[in-house]
Structure formats: C-alpha cells, structure tokens
Amino acid sequence: MPAIASKQYSDDVSLLVLLLDTNPLFWSTTSITFSQFLSHVLAFLNAVLGLNQLNQVVVIATGYSSCDYIYDSSLTSNHGNFESNGTGMPAIFGSLLKKLEEFVTKDEELSKEEVSEDRIPSCLLSGSLSMALCYIQRVFRSGHLHPQPRILCLQGSPDGPEQYVAVMNSIFSAQRLMVPIDSCYIGVQNSAFLQQASYITGGVHHTPKQLDGLFQYLTTIFATDLHSRGFVQLPKPIGVDFRASCFCHKKTIDMGYICSVCLSIFCEHHKKCSTCGSVFGQSKLDDASSASDKKRKAPST
Amino acid sequence: MAGGQIEKLVKYKSTVKDPGTPGFLRIREGMLLFVPNDPKSDSKLKVLTQNIKSQKYTKEGSNKPPWLNLTNKQAKSHIFEFENYPDMHACRDFITKALAKCEEEPNKSVVSTSSEQLSIKELELRFKLLRENSELQRLHKQFVESKVLTEDEFWATRKKLLGKDSIRKSKQQLGLKSMMVSGIKPSTDGRTNRVTFNLTPEIIFQIFAEKPAVRQAFINYVPSKMTEKDFWTKYFRAEYLYSTKNTAVAAAEAAEDEELAVFLKPDEILARETRHKIRRVDPTLDMEADQGDDYTHLMDHGIQRDGTMDVVEPQNDQFKRSLLQDLNRHAAVVLEGRSIDVESEDTRIVAEALTRVKQVSKADGETTKDANQERLERMSRVAGMEDLQAPQNFPLAPLSIKDPRDYFESQQGNVLNVPRGAKGLKRNVHEAYGLLKESILEIRATGLSDPLIKPEVSFEVFSSLTRTIATAKNINGKNPRESFLDRLPKSTKDEVLHHWTSIQELLKHFWSSYPITTTYLHTKVMLLQFSNLPVPEIAIYIDS
Numbered sequence: 001m002p003a004i005a006s007k008q009y010s011d012d013v014s015l016l017v018l019l020l021d022t023n024p025l026f027w028s029t030t031s032i033t034f035s036q037f038l039s040h041v042l043a044f045l046n047a048v049l050g051l052n053q054l055n056q057v058v059v060i061a062t063g064y065s066s067c068d069y070i071y072d073s074s075l076t077s078n079h080g081n082f083e084s085n086g087t088g089m090p091a092i093f094g095s096l097l098k099k100l101e102e103f104v105t106k107d108e109e110l111s112k113e114e115v116s117e118d119r120i121p122s123c124l125l126s127g128s129l130s131m132a133l134c135y136i137q138r139v140f141r142s143g144h145l146h147p148q149p150r151i152l153c154l155q156g157s158p159d160g161p162e163q164y165v166a167v168m169n170s171i172f173s174a175q176r177l178m179v180p181i182d183s184c185y186i187g188v189q190n191s192a193f194l195q196q197a198s199y200i201t202g203g204v205h206h207t208p209k210q211l212d213g214l215f216q217y218l219t220t221i222f223a224t225d226l227h228s229r230g231f232v233q234l235p236k237p238i239g240v241d242f243r244a245s246c247f248c249h250k251k252t253i254d255m256g257y258i259c260s261v262c263l264s265i266f267c268e269h270h271k272k273c274s275t276c277g278s279v280f281g282q283s284k285l286d287d288a289s290s291a292s293d294k295k296r297k298a299p300s301t
Numbered sequence: 302m303a304g305g306q307i308e309k310l311v312k313y314k315s316t317v318k319d320p321g322t323p324g325f326l327r328i329r330e331g332m333l334l335f336v337p338n339d340p341k342s343d344s345k346l347k348v349l350t351q352n353i354k355s356q357k358y359t360k361e362g363s364n365k366p367p368w369l370n371l372t373n374k375q376a377k378s379h380i381f382e383f384e385n386y387p388d389m390h391a392c393r394d395f396i397t398k399a400l401a402k403c404e405e406e407p408n409k410s411v412v413s414t415s416s417e418q419l420s421i422k423e424l425e426l427r428f429k430l431l432r433e434n435s436e437l438q439r440l441h442k443q444f445v446e447s448k449v450l451t452e453d454e455f456w457a458t459r460k461k462l463l464g465k466d467s468i469r470k471s472k473q474q475l476g477l478k479s480m481m482v483s484g485i486k487p488s489t490d491g492r493t494n495r496v497t498f499n500l501t502p503e504i505i506f507q508i509f510a511e512k513p514a515v516r517q518a519f520i521n522y523v524p525s526k527m528t529e530k531d532f533w534t535k536y537f538r539a540e541y542l543y544s545t546k547n548t549a550v551a552a553a554e555a556a557e558d559e560e561l562a563v564f565l566k567p568d569e570i571l572a573r574e575t576r577h578k579i580r581r582v583d584p585t586l587d588m589e590a591d592q593g594d595d596y597t598h599l600m601d602h603g604i605q606r607d608g609t610m611d612v613v614e615p616q617n618d619q620f621k622r623s624l625l626q627d628l629n630r631h632a633a634v635v636l637e638g639r640s641i642d643v644e645s646e647d648t649r650i651v652a653e654a655l656t657r658v659k660q661v662s663k664a665d666g667e668t669t670k671d672a673n674q675e676r677l678e679r680m681s682r683v684a685g686m687e688d689l690q691a692p693q694n695f696p697l698a699p700l701s702i703k704d705p706r707d708y709f710e711s712q713q714g715n716v717l718n719v720p721r722g723a724k725g726l727k728r729n730v731h732e733a734y735g736l737l738k739e740s741i742l743e744i745r746a747t748g749l750s751d752p753l754i755k756p757e758v759s760f761e762v763f764s765s766l767t768r769t770i771a772t773a774k775n776i777n778g779k780n781p782r783e784s785f786l787d788r789l790p791k792s793t794k795d796e797v798l799h800h801w802t803s804i805q806e807l808l809k810h811f812w813s814s815y816p817i818t819t820t821y822l823h824t825k826v827m828l829l830q831f832s833n834l835p836v837p838e839i840a841i842y843i844d845s
Contacts (some may be wrong), residue, residue: 022737024730024733024734024736025729025730025733025739027733027736027737027740028729028732028733028736033740034737034740034741034752035743035744035747037740038740038741038744039744039749039750040753040754042749043753044808048669062742064730097741097744100741101738101741101742101745102738104734104738104741105738107734108730108731109731109735111734112730112731135458181762208762209765210758210761210762212754212755212758213754213758213759213761213762214754215753215754215759216754216758216759216763217762217766220530220762220763220766221766233770234770235766235770237770240770266825
C-alpha cells in the first residue's frame with residue numbers, strides 16, 4: 001500500500017470486501033440473468049470507489065466447491081490497459097471478469113471430481129467468509145492507518161446446514177474484529193445464516209423485492225460507510241431467524257440437546273459429546289424406562 | 302321587634318366630648334337615620350346597617366348616661382344619647398338583630414356573584430401564570446381568543462394553579478402520639494415519698510380516647526362529686542398501684558374508696574363495645590372471631606407488663622392489667638386517629654365531645670333488620686361448598702396448538718424439493734456452469750447494460766425503502782432509551798407536543814360537556830368540534 005499522509009485520511013474511508021455468489025445451480029434458476037446481475041454489481045463497485053479516493057474494494061467469488069479472490073482495487077496492475085472490443089467493459093473491470101471466468105472453469109473441474117451427494121445446492125459461504133477475514137486481518141496488521149473494513153455478502157443460494165459450525169465461527173471472529181457483515185439476499189427463501197451474521201456483527205441485512213432495481217438497493221443501503229451509519233437510518237429487519245443446525249446430522253432444528261461443556265447442539269440423545277468428548281449423564285427418560293424394566297424383571301426372577 | 306322600625310328621641314354625639322345634637326333617630330330594617338331637630342345643623346346621619354361593625358353601650362348600673370356607640374367599617378364612631386335606658390336597650394336589640402341578619406346575607410351574595418366578579422388579585426395571578434408559562438399562554442391564545450372556550454372554562458380546570466382556597470380544605474390531620482398512656486412514668490423524689498405525674502391536655506385527650514370508663518367517670522364525678530384535681534390524683538394513684546403490681550393493696554384500696562375502684566376495675570364500656578364488635582364481624586371473612594378476641598378479659602398467654610410471670614390470686618384477678626391489653630387498646634385508638642377537632646383546654650368539653658362521637662358511631666353501627674337480612678343472604682351465598690354442589694359439565698373447547706414450524710420458513714422443505722438423482726445433478730451442474738460462462742462472456746462483450754436501471758424502477762425502490770425506514774413500527778420498541786419523538790427535529794417535536802396539549806384541552810372540555818342538557822353546553826360542544834386544529838396534518842405525518 002502506498003504511504004498515505006495522515007491528513008488525507010478521513011473518517012469515511014472504507015474497505016469493502018464483496019462476497020459474490022457464483023453458484024451455477026442458483027443462477028440457472030433465477031429471474032435475473034447473471035450478466036444483468038453482474039452489471040448492477042460492477043456499477044455499484046464503481047460507485048463505492050468513487051465515494052472516496054482512498055476507498056478499496058476486494059471481490060471474492062463464492063463458488064459451488066471453492067472460493068477465490070478475483071479482484072483487488074489496491075493492486076496497481078489493475079490500471080493497465082486492457083483491450084476491449086469496441087463498446088466493451090470499462091478497463092477497470094477487465095481483469096475482474098477475466099479472473100471470474102478462470103475461477104468458474106476451475107470450480108467446474110472441482111465439482112466434477114467431488115462425489116455428488118444429496119446436498120442442498122448451497123454456495124461455499126464459510127470459505128469465502130474465512131478468506132475475507134484473513135484479508136482484513138492482514139490489513140489490520142499493515143499499520144495504524146487503514147480503511148475501515150466491512151464485508152458485503154451478495155448471495156442467492158440457500159444455506160447449507162453442514163457449514164453451520166464454520167459459518168458461526170467466522171461470524172464470531174468478525175464480531176471480535178469488529179467487522180460488520182452486511183448481507184443482501186436475492187434468493188427465494190430466507191437465509192438464517194446471513195440474518196444471524198448481520199445481527200451479531202451489527203451489519204445490515206436486506207432482502208430486495210425487485211431484482212431489476214438491485215443497483216438502487218445496493219447504493220441506498222450498502223454503500224454507506226461505517227462512520228456515516230451513526231447518523232444515517234438504514235432499514236432494519238423485523239426479526240431474526242435464530243435456528244441452528246444440529247452437529248450430528250446437520251439438520252436445522254429449533255429444539256434439541258446441548259452439551260453443557262462446549263454448547264454443541266444435537267438433535268437426539270447421545271451418550272458422549274462428539275465435539276469435546278464429555279460423557280453425558282443419563283437422561284430422565286432413560287431413568288423411567290430402566291426403572292420400569294427393573295420392576296418387571298424382579299417378579300420374574 | 303319583628304321587622305318594623307324604632308323611632309326615638311336622641312342626642313347625637315360624634316365624639317364623647319361633643320355636647321350632642323338633639324334629634325330624631327329612626328332605625329329601620331337596613332338603615333339608620335338621624336335627623337337633627339334643628340334643620341340648619343348639618344349632622345344629618347344615614348347609616349346603612351351593613352356598614353355597622355359593632356356597637357357598644359353603657360351599663361345600666363353605672364352612673365353614665367344611656368349611650369349607644371356604633372362603630373362603622375370605616376372606624377368612625379357615632380354615639381347616641383338616649384333619654385332613658387329602656388329606649389337604649391330597645392335600640393340596641395334591634396341593631397343586634399339587624400347585624401345578625403346582615404351577616405348571613407353577605408355570605409350568600411358572595412357565593413352567587415363570585416363567578417361574575419373577579420378580584421383584581423385573581424386577575425393579577427392569572428396574568429402572572431400566563432406570563433411565566435409559555436405553553437399555557439399558547440393554549441390560552443389559541444382557545445380563548447378564538448372564542449372556542451371562555452375565560453372561566455379555561456381556568457376552571459386549572460384551579461390548582463390559581464391556588465384557590467377551596468382546594469386546600471382538607472389539611473392533613475395530626476395523628477396521635479404512639480407513646481402509650483401507661484408509659485407515662487412519674488418522677489420520683491428520692492428523699493420524700495412523693496411521686497409526681499405531669500399532665501398535659503394532650504395526655505388528657507389520649508386517656509379519654511383509650512379508656513372510656515375513665516371518661517364516663519369524669520363526666521359523672523366532676524364537678525359534682527370532686528374537683529378535677531382530685532379526680533386526676535385518684536386516677537394516678539390507681540395507675541401507681543397498677544405499676545407496683547401489688548394486687549392485694551389494690552383490692553384493699555378499691556374496697557375503701559369507691560371512686561378509686563372505678564379506675565382499678567376493668568373497663569366495662571370497652572368490654573361492651575368489643576362484644577358488640579365481635580357480634581358484627583362478618584363470618585364470610587376468613588378470620589376466626591371468637592371469645593379469644595375479647596382481649597379485655599383474657600389473661601393473655603402469660604405476657605405480663607414487665608415480662609415477668611406472676612401468679613395471681615383469683616379474687617384479685619380483676620385488678621391486674623396486662624401489657625397486651627394496653628398495647629391493643631392503644632393501637633386501636635392511634636389508628637382511629639383524632640375523632641374530634643376540639644382543641645379546648647377544658648377537660649369537660651373534651652370528655653363530652655368524645656362521648657358524643659362514640660354515641661354517634663355506635664348509632665351508625667347498629668344494624669337494622671334489612672341490613673341483617675342482607676348479611677345473612679350474602680353469608681349463605683359465599684359459604685357454598687363446592688363438593689356438595691351438583692357437577693357442572695362445562696363444554697370443553699379443545700386447544701388448538703399449531704406447529705411452530707409453520708411459522709418459520711422451513712429449509713427442510715427445500716431439501717425435499719430437490720428430488721434430483723445423482724446423475725441428474727451432474728448433468729444439471731454441467732449445464733449450469735455452461736450457462737454461467739456464457740453470461741460472463743456476454744457481459745465482457747457487451748459491457749454494462751445501458752440503461753443500468755430504469756428510472757421508474759429506481760424510484761419505486763427508493764420510495765419503498767424510505768417508507769420502510771420511516772415506519773414507526775420499525776423504530777419503536779427496539780431501543781428502550783430512544784423515543785419516536787427524539788428522532789424528529791426540535792421544531793417539529795415542539796409542534797407535535799403543542800398539538801397534543803391542545804387536543805387534550807379540547808377533549809377535556811368536550812367530554813365534560815356531556816350529557817348535553819342545556820343549550821349553553823350544546824353550543825359549546827359545537828364550537829369545540831369545529832375549532833381550527835390542523836388535525837389532518839398530524840394524521841398524515843403519523844401514518845407515513
């Protein structure tokens with residue numbers, strides 16, 4: 001990062017890490033095409049970069065089986081000339097698209113290798129969240145003059161309950177680092193992970209109703225930097241879906257058993273906690289059934 | 302003299318030294334007229350009875366001539382010298398009657414004209430209040446000056462502010478001291494065998510309140526049988542005997558002195574009252590009211606006055622009093638409070654007043670036949686036993702508890718809704734990736750879509766977002782320290798609050814006019830309904 005005089009630094013310099021959902025199974029089923037979506041997003045990124053000279057944007061693609069960084073606005077190689085055919089893309093995003101294409105090809109390869117189980121067609125949110133947090137951590141350690149980072153998660157795929165633990169861990173580390181996770185969910189159902197992420201880290205969660213106005217949503221709600229959020233009113237969701245998934249079967253549950261040592265959630269009774277190894281005592285239901293068994297045994301012997 | 306008038310020959314003197322102008326005095330119902338004999342003299346006097354403040358007269362037995370001195374309200378005195386005393390007395394009586402009558406009238410007239418006349422002092426007070434309180438001033442300007450409310454109506458609800466005396470009627474009554482009567486310890490003189498008790502009117506009041514027998518004895522014995530001083534001496538002798546706990550001596554002295562015996566015996570009046578109270582206790586209250594409550598006769602569980610347990614001979618039983626009895630009686634009296642307002646020094650008056658109060662309360666408490674009947678009915682209604690009643694089969698309404706999962710968006714539904722087989726999935730994945738890559742190529746070729754977003758769509762999105770953000774539903778209730786009003790700019794907040802106070806004022810007057818019985822109220826209600834309040838503005842603001 002070039003040395004920046006401290007006078008030039010103002011409160012509203014931000015680093016936006018955008019997690020872009022590139023799950024093909026989702027994009028094949030939506031009303032809006034991926035290209036339209038991309039144009040909204042790229043215009044939005046331009047706008048964010050235009051808000052402040054020192055703003056930075058990082059884009060991470062969230063694929064079906066992998067994630068990767070595809071754009072970093074602070075890298076100088078971006079400003080090189082990219083030939084575009086006539087009325088093509090603005091040069092600034094040429095590399096983004098190229099990298100995106102490469103990423104999608106790689107992702108396809110990986111998904112072919114993977115044994116396709118009966119899994120929910122979710123994207124790898126936990127992976128991209130972790131990558132974002134690593135980048136942010138590096139920025140924090142680069143010096144005391146750094147922009148205020150935040151994460152924006154643009155997602156349409158449903159939640160994969162098998163990623164529950166990893167996602168919750170990332171959320172808590174983001175909370176610790178004081179990095180808000182904003183989320184814009186463009187899918188059909190509600191995403192419990194994203195709602196919880198925004199709620200816990202103090203970000204904004206919104207589900208746009210009109211996808212052809214996505215750019216307007218993005219600029220109105222998600223373009224505000226952290227300093228301005230103190231006095232700008234952003235829409236708040238009415239409630240948060242706090243349901244968890246169980247650790248054994250990865251099913252979403254609202255009632256279950258919890259280990260009192262490590263707070264892992266199970267949907268059915270276990271003798272031992274799989275996370276921390278503590279042995280559970282006998283539950284009351286077992287007591288009752290064993291007592292009646294004993295009673296029945298006594299007269300017979 | 303019933304009505305009518307008196308006419309007498311008098312001499313009018315303006316001061317004592319004045320020799321007096323002979324003339325003719327005519328006293329009528331409301332007026333006093335003096336006409337001097339000499340038409341040229343100008344001491345003609347016409348005095349309205351209202352203006353006479355007081356009258357003085359010379360006594361018959363003294364050597365002074367019969368004079369009647371009338372002082373009027375301006376402190377001027379008129380002296381009339383009569384020919385003889387009977388004349389003077391007649392005039393005096395007449396004037397007394399007239400004065401008495403005059404005193405009644407002003408009271409009535411004051412009440413009727415108070416609503417119309419306003420003293421200057423009150424007007425000053427109102428202006429002062431308006432000046433100090435800007436909110437009140439605004440309301441006043443808005444309503445009274447636009448003729449929606451009259452001045453009187455406006456101030457009628459603000460009596461407290463004006464500090465009217467009528468409000469301050471009920472002052473708090475001073476209660477009784479909690480120190481017990483039996484706690485009055487005498488001061489003993491070590492050298493001589495004398496014990497000195499201090500007696501104040503306060504203590505006298507308390508003694509009379511707590512011991513009705515003493516009060517009765519006082520009324521009976523003083524001043525017929527003995528003086529007050531003797532009475533109290535005997536009383537305190539009895540107290541002293543109690544404190545020594547020497548029941549044998551007490552019995553001996555009681556046998557000797559009849560009046561002393563009254564003090565030493567247990568209080569009959571109290572016992573009677575208690576028995577009466579017990580009979581009237583409502584058995585539907587879940588309390589045990591029985592003989593045990595007659596605390597005057599019960600030797601209570603051995604708690605003696607000073608904590609020691611003594612054995613008492615049965616014949617001297619009545620000469621013993623216990624601490625618990627005293628405590629109970631004292632507590633009952635203190636809780637009752639001061640039942641009379643007489644603050645007289647005269648013990649007799651106090652005693653009589655207390656007796657009167659007790660009699661009145663007793664008369665009130667006596668239940669009539671109807672009341673008894675009602676009580677019995679209520680008792681039988683309340684004392685019903687559930688197990689003995691017929692079984693009541695109420696129709697049961699089944700509980701309908703819905704599955705909470707219906708309310709949540711279930712993701713498990715999604716799992717079931719993807720019934721693709723493994724092969725199908727692979728093929729779909731491949732297709733999907735193909736589509737994705739196509740999209741990317743497309744955007745690389747054509748660039749960002751132009752126009753990026755349609756203006757109508759953009760406007761719609763923007764307005765719906767603004768509405769979402771501004772809805773009170775979203776704002777209220779999230780943060781306990783934040784209020785909806787604090788989010789408004791100060792001028793708007795002030796305006797909203799002022800609208801609220803004016804609406805409150807209007808509503809107060811509106812509802813107080815109901816039921817509409819006079820045309821005055823009807824016109825008032827109409828005026829209030831159509832008063833100019835920008836209510837629609839507020840409604841829109843709150844809705845948005």
